[in-house]
Amino acid sequence: MDFSIAWQKLNAMGRSFMAILPNLLIGVVVLVVFVFIARAVRSLVQRFTASRHQSLTLLLSRLAYVFVLILGVLVMFTIMIPSFTPTSLLSALGVGGVAIGFAFKDIFQNFLAGVLLLLTEPFRINDQIKYKDFEGTVETIQTRATTIKTYDGRRVVIPNAELFINAVTVNTAYDKRRLQYDIGIGYGDDIEKARQLILEAVKSVADIMSDPAPEALVVELADSTVNIRARWWINPPRRADYMNSQDAVLTAIKNKLTEAGIDLPFPTQQILFHDQTEVTDGNRKQQREGWPAGSGDVPQSRAQAQQEQREKHAEQQRQLADNKAEPLQLPESTEQPQPEPRPAQGGKNDSAG
Structure with a gap:
């Protein structure tokens, strides 16, 4: 080779x-x-x-x-x-x-959105945000997605592009936060007195800011209540502080109004049952359409008919009881009384002699 x-x-x-x-x-x-x-x-x-x-x-x-x-x-x-x-x-x-x-369009989009989120910083780690149906504390802000921990202990991973394009509520963006709640009082109660009592109850709770001061405003004349909106500010504005403050304020307002005799109406419902199966028995059309309007008497319901039957039966029983209690009276006799017999006249043998 x-x-x-x-x-x-x-x-x-x-x-x-x-x-x-x-x-x-x-x-x-x-x-x-x-x-x-x-x-x-x-x-x-x-x-x-x-x-x-x-x-x-x-x-x-x-x-x-x-x-x-x-x-x-x-x-x-x-x-x-x-x-x-x-x-x-x-x-x-x-x-x-x-x-x-x-x-890799979505990956690049999320990457760029993550960079912009980190540059602009609309929210940071440990901020509490709300996005659509998710609300919790921000754990990490990565180049692809942002993770939040919900208040019930779950982790939610949200793509950065979603957070960059859509609206996000940052609950801890500022040092203080305003809370509000509507309280309904009766129409017969004194509005000014109720407002004063509500303000006193709110101010009595600890950790309520005095500046801005609490407010009590009439916001609605509802069907059965006069709605007064209580507003107050807290610091810090985190979720735990929000819940604790609302619990203390509502408890104080309820106790204050109850002690003062202020009515707190609540909606009630009355359900009326109209049973017309007896009167319209066999007539499906009338049962479906209900009773037509007219000037005649409305047919009794089954309950009313049964009540009347019971009352009638009770009346008959009372009459029978009264008849048994009366003494029995015999009818008077129509015979003529017999005349008494006359004594016999004496004969010749009865004369003195």
């Missing part, structure tokens, strides 16, 4: 490798330099963003580190392979980039 051709090829490859070896070494050195630069940039970003949110600091430092590393890799390939240029790489990735963009 002739190994000369193989040897020539190996020799050519060796010469080519030795020719590009300096470029390889220079490229590796450049990459190492860029690694140190990336670390330095990350430290600078962390130092300048230390006063901001921890998640934002971590995100920006990582982004800066990755960006510098990618730049170093591109420079390294340019040195090692002179024919390689970043423009050729971008053109090669152009078609594939479009496909990747469509495939």
